Amino acid sequence: MPFSLHGIGVSRGYAIGRTYLLQRNQPEITEYTIPDAIVEDEVQRFLSGLNLARQQLRDIRLRIPATAPGDISAFIDTHLLMLEDASFTETPVKLIRSLKCNAEWALKMQRDSLVQVFEEMDDPYLRTRKDDVEHVVRRVQRILVAEDPAYLNDPDYSELTSTRLEGRIIVADDLTPADTILMQHQGVLAFVTEYGGPLSHTAILARSLGIPAVVGARNARTYLGHDEPVIVDGRQGVILVGLDERILRYYRHKQQEERRQQRELNKLKGKPAITRDGATIGLFANIELPEDAVAVRDVAADGVGLYRTEFLFMNRPDVPDEEEHLASYLHVIKILEGSPVTIRTADLGADKQVDGGRGGPVCTNPALGLRAIRLCLKDLAMFRPQLRAILRASAYGPVRMMIPMLCSIQEVFQVLRLVAETKQELSERGLAFDERLPVGGMIEIPAAAVCATQFARYLDFLSIGTNDLIQYTLAIDRVDDEINYLYDPLHPAVLMLIRNTIRAGQRAGIPVSLCGEMAGDPRYTRLLLGLGLNQFSMHPTGLLEIKRIIQDSDVGELTDVVRRLLRTTDAEKYAETVKTIAQN
Ligand code: PEP
Ligand code: MG
Secondary structure (H helix, E strand, O other), rough: OOEEEEEEEEEEEEOEEEEEEEOOOOOOOOOOOOHHHHHHHHHHHHHHHHHHHHHHHHHHHOOOOOOOHHHHHHHHHHHHHHHOHHHOOOOHHHHHHHOOOOOOHHHHHHHHHHHHHHHOOOHHHHHHHHHHHHHHHHHHHHHHHOOOOOOOOOOOHHHHOOOOHOOEEEOOOOOHHHHHHHHHOOOOOEEEEEEOOOHHHHHHHHHHHOOOEEEEOOOOOHOOOOOOOEEOOOOOEEEEEEHHHHHHHHHHHHHHHEEEEEEHHHHOOOOOOOOOOEOOOOEEEEEEEEEHHHHHHHHHOEEEEEEHHHHHHOOOOOOOOOOHHHHHHHHHHHHHHOOOOEEEEOOOOEEEEEOOOOOOOOOOOHHHHHHHHHHHHHHHHHHHHHHHHHHHHOOOOOOEEEEOOOOOOHHHHHHHHHHHHHHHHHHHHHOOOOOOOOEEEEEEHHHHHHHOHHHHHHOOOEEEEEHHHHHHHHHHOOOOOHHHHHHOOOOHHHHHHHHHHHHHHHHHOEEEOOOOHHHHOOOHHHHHHHOOOEEEEEEEHHHHHHHHHHHOOOOHHHHHHHHHHHHOOOHHHHHHEEEEEEEE
């Protein structure tokens, strides 16, 4: 009987093929007491396990071909770094010694406390990074409980590199970056995982590799048989089972159609994004890791509109110094060969502590607490090295500096003063920088959007962060599943704030871009054009599709439609018009 399973579609595309069920379960960990006399032997057993895990990952790292997306090696490096970190090398050892417990149990206790820290983070990306902890712990646990602890290869090595995976749809509980590397040459058609969200490793890596994927398909391995013919719809997040000829015909047709569309989109690389009525639109990309710049260059984006530098601060007990910041920025500048790079200063804080005491006590409402620019202005020892590095990087290419979470104009004045001081300091050190480094701000708090004219007067550019702007305008926690249905980018209040910000920029004669998820969502492109937006910044994979919509649009017409839309008080008419704008 035909039926369908539902998850979250995280990497578009359709796959038709047979399943391959990866039945790997987490080893059962129990606690037992270690006699005093052999506690040190237990510590050694733990340290050898860590060592072996590191060797396995280094071994896997060597298999990464030079052509693989940067995400992959970055994830493996992250896991290696974690295995070097005191939270893995020291804390479990202390637990073994003080509790006289077995190594697996000590590691489990440490895992539980680390996962809890990640789960409390309000940033969805950082929250998802608890996967890294899980993956690293699982690797070490498997080694510790393995029958042959000297076994160097990944325990899953032979299965994941087997030619039996060719042309198969992999169904697993979860996939680690290492799994993905091992499978990358096996001609896998799609991934389905029971866990994970849009920001999980499987999602990010599948998108980088261009493989359709559905994550969060709970109990998929219970309902799907091994070697069962299925269809994976990575756009809708559906897995279809019990296929008949009609369904197969329909999806084969969709596959062909998609390939044709992708070929057409590829032709747009390097072509300008000009609307039917002649407006030129800037298309920029968002990046998280320096390696992501390769994807930006590959789609020939106009530059980087948002470089989230928080990732430099992750998985480490200390904060990055000036040279580390500089090295990352120069990496991006070099790859982008002369295109502008907008570096956002650290958007950390509150629950996202960068080390023990920094950022003050964890507050009850982290999204409204000491974060982003508020934290940087309070912790100048952390902020100044980043400012120096951004300025120094500006000597090597067109760099722009962007401040997150602006709320009060006083914050702008403080930052500008710090920039002036930093310039003075660098001059005294005889270091080069761009004297006219543009300093812009993110408009993501409603107060800043309402007063955008003030910000536009003192800043060189604005960028609208709709992810946060929507959350603060509608009082909807952007990571709370319970109320996610209320998170509405089309709410008239949100659109009015976007329009207000764009207008403020126009009046002041400075560029305004939008770098929240809305910018890369094809449903909102025309609406944003109609609101007057002429710079978009998004994940590089979505850029060509947005370009196609732009080339098909008429800004003049859309401006009239959107103007009428925002005057509408009739809720039904409003919803109807919004739908029409999205579809036409
Ligand atoms: C935003 O808030 O829209 C944004 C781009 O910043 P982040 O998602 O990093 O908070
Ligand atoms: Mg934000």
